[in-house]
Amino acid sequence: MRSSAAHAATSPAPASRARSAYVLDDEVEVGTIVCHMLVENGFAPQQFTQSIPFLVEVKRSEPELIVLDLALGQSDAIEIIRQLKVMGYKGKVLLITGRDETTLMEINQIGERHGLAMLPPLKKPFATTDIEQSLMGLDKVKKSALRAKKSPPGRQEHNRIKISFEEAFRNKWLDLWYQPKIDLKRLSVCGAEALLRARHPEHGVLFPAEILPPAGDPLHQPLARFVIRRAMADWGLFADRQLPLKLAVNIPASVIHAPGFISLIRELLPTEPQFPGLMIEVTEDEIIRDPEHVREIAIQLKLYNVTISIDDFGSAYASLSRLNDLPFVELKLDRSFVLNSSSNRLKHSLCQTVVDLGARVGASVCAEGVETIDDLRSLMEMGCDAAQGYLFAKPMPAEQFIQTLRSDADNSLRQKLAESAGGNLSFACSA
Numbered sequence: 001m002r003s004s005a006a007h008a009a010t011s012p013a014p015a016s017r018a019r020s021a022y023v024l025d026d027e028v029e030v031g032t033i034v035c036h037m038l039v040e041n042g043f044a045p046q047q048f049t050q051s052i053p054f055l056v057e058v059k060r061s062e063p064e065l066i067v068l069d070l071a072l073g074q075s076d077a078i079e080i081i082r083q084l085k086v087m088g089y090k091g092k093v094l095l096i097t098g099r100d101e102t103t104l105m106e107i108n109q110i111g112e113r114h115g116l117a118m119l120p121p122l123k124k125p126f127a128t129t130d131i132e133q134s135l136m137g138l139d140k141v142k143k144s145a146l147r148a149k150k151s152p153p154g155r156q157e158h159n160r161i162k163i164s165f166e167e168a169f170r171n172k173w174l175d176l177w178y179q180p181k182i183d184l185k186r187l188s189v190c191g192a193e194a195l196l197r198a199r200h201p202e203h204g205v206l207f208p209a210e211i212l213p214p215a216g217d218p219l220h221q222p223l224a225r226f227v228i229r230r231a232m233a234d235w236g237l238f239a240d241r242q243l244p245l246k247l248a249v250n251i252p253a254s255v256i257h258a259p260g261f262i263s264l265i266r267e268l269l270p271t272e273p274q275f276p277g278l279m280i281e282v283t284e285d286e287i288i289r290d291p292e293h294v295r296e297i298a299i300q301l302k303l304y305n306v307t308i309s310i311d312d313f314g315s316a317y318a319s320l321s322r323l324n325d326l327p328f329v330e331l332k333l334d335r336s337f338v339l340n341s342s343s344n345r346l347k348h349s350l351c352q353t354v355v356d357l358g359a360r361v362g363a364s365v366c367a368e369g370v371e372t373i374d375d376l377r378s379l380m381e382m383g384c385d386a387a388q389g390y391l392f393a394k395p396m397p398a399e400q401f402i403q404t405l406r407s408d409a410d411n412s413l414r415q416k417l418a419e420s421a422g423g424n425l426s427f428a429c430s431a
Contacts, residue, residue: 018044021065024054024080025096026073029353034067034096036337036350037128041135051075055083063091065135070097070107077107085114094134095121127285163200165213169222173198174211176230177395180405181248181366181388184380189405191246193281193388194231195395196223216254224255228268231278234398239274241402248279248309253286256297265304277305281332283312291326298327309366313354331358335369335389342378355382 021043025031028049035045043065048054051072058066066084070077077095084093093116097104104121111118120134168174176194183190198206213219227249235247255261269278280301287294287310298308309330333354341347351367358365367379370389379387393404 018042019065020061020063021045021067022048022054022058022063023067024048024051024072025067025069026050026071027069029357030069032346032350032353034131036346037131038065038067039346040128040336041132051080051083055080055087058084058089059087062089065092065094067094067096070095070099070104078110081107081111081114081116084116089116092117092119094119094131096124096126097121098124125285162210163198163203163206165211165219165223168198168200168206168211169219169226173200173206174226174230175199175397176227176234177397178234178247178401179388179395180393180401181386182392183386184384189245190386191248191279192401193248193395194227194234194250196227196250197395215252220252220255221258224251224261225264225268227251228264228278232268232270235275236270236272237398238402239272241406243402243405244274244276246276246279248281250281250311253282253289253294256280256282257290257293261297262300262304265301265306269304269306275305277307279307279309279330281309281311284310285312287326287328295327312368328363330364330366333365333367333384338367338369338375338379338389339371340375342372342374348378348382351379351384352382355384358385359383 019042021038023031023034023038023045025034025047026049028047031047031049035047038045045067046057046063048057051074066089068077068080072080081093093111095104095108095111095118101123104123108118108121122130122134175197177197178192178194180189181191181193182188196208196211198211200206213223228251231247231249235244238245265278269275282294287308294308301307307329308327309332310326310328311332312334313331331354333351337347337350337354339347341351355365364385366386366388367375367384368388370376370379370387370391372391376387376391396404
C-alpha cells in the first residue's frame with residue numbers, strides 16, 4: 001500500500017542553503033527519482049503521493065517550488081491548481097507528465113490563467129539536465145552541473161583534451177580496459193565491463209569523453225565493430241587463462257537499430273561451448289525512446305545469447321511502470337545514486353527502490369561506482385545483486401586484468417571486504 005507522504009528528502013547541504021520543494025506524484029518510485037534530481041539542483045524536497053496531505057503541508061509551510069504530475073489517481077493537476085489559487089500560493093509550479101504534449105501545455109496555460117507562476121513543463125522521460133533547464137527561472141539554479149564536474153573520491157583529475165575519433169581509429173590508438181563486476185551474493189567476480197580507452201603518444205591514456213564521436217554520428221558504426229571484435233578476442237584470452245567471464249560492452253541504441261547489427265553479432269561472437277554470452281549496455285534515456293523496436297531487437301539477440309542491460313539507470317526519468325515492456329536482464333544503478341548511499345537517506349531510498357524493482361521484474365541490479373566499504377555494506381543489506389567500482393578495482397588493460405584476478409596482490413582489500421561482507425571475496429570466476 002502506498003503511503004500518503006514519503007519521507008522528507010533533504011539535501012546534504014545545510015538546511016539554510018537549500019530551497020524547499022514539494023513533489024506530488026502517485027508513483028512512489030517516480031517521485032523518488034524527481035526528489036533526487038531536485039537535490040542535485042540545490043533543493044530540500046518532500047515527496048507526496050496523495051493530494052490532501054500535500055495541500056495541508058502547502059498551506060502550513062509554503063514551498064518555493066511544487067512539482068506536480070498531471071494524473072494523480074483520485075485527483076489531478078487541474079484540481080490542485082484550483083486549490084493553489086485559493087490558497088494564494090506564490091511559489092513556482094513545474095508540471096510533469098508522460099501524456100501528450102498538447103495536454104501538458106493546455107494545463108500549463110490553465111495554471112497561468114489562475115495566476116500561478118508556471119515553469120516550462122516537462123514531458124517524461126527527462127533527465128536531470130532537463131529539469132535544471134526548467135528551473136532556470138529560479139535564479140538560474142545550476143548546482144548539479146557544477147557537481148557533475150567534480151571527480152568522485154579516488155578519481156584522478158587531469159586536463160581534458162579532445163581528439164578526433166577518426167585520428168585515434170586510423171592510428172590504432174584505441175584499446176579496451178576491463179573493470180571486474182562482483183557478485184555480492186557469492187562474493188566472487190562474475191563478469192567485467194569493457195571500457196574504451198585511447199593511448200595517445202603525447203597525452204597518454206584518454207577516456208571516452210575525450211575520443212567519442214557525437215551521439216548519432218555514423219562513426220559509431222566502426223567503433224561498435226572495433227569494441228565487439230576486441231572484446232571477443234580478449235574473451236578468448238581470458239578463457240585460455242581459465243577466466244571465461246561474461247563481458248559487457250557499451251553500444252549506443254543508434255547502432256543497435258542500424259541495419260546489419262545482427263549480422264555483426266553473428267560474425268564476431270565466439271562459437272565455443274563455454275562462451276557465457278555477451279551483455280550490451282544501453283543507457284536508460286536511449287532505450288526508452290523506441291522501446292518497441294529495442295524489444296524486437298533484444299528478442300532477436302537472445303537467439304545468439306546476447307542480453308541487454310539498462311545503463312546509468314535513474315539518470316533519466318522513465319515511467320517505471322513501463323519497465324515490464326522494456327527488454328533487459330539487468331539494471332545498472334547510476335553511480336551518482338550509489339555514492340554516499342549509506343549516509344544519504346534519499347540516495348539510500350532510491351537504491352532500495354531499484355533493487356526491489358529489479359526483483360519484481362526478474363532482473364538483476366548492479367551498482368556502479370562503489371568506492372567505500374560503508375556503501376558496499378549498505379548495498380549488500382539492500383539485497384543488491386552485483387557491484388563494480390574503484391573499491392574493487394579500477395579499469396585496467398586485459399593482461400593486467402588477468403594478473404589481478406589470478407594474483408594475491410589484493411589481500412588487504414580482500415580483508416576489508418571480508419570484514420564488511422562477513423565473508424571472503426574471491427577473485428576467482430563464479431560459475
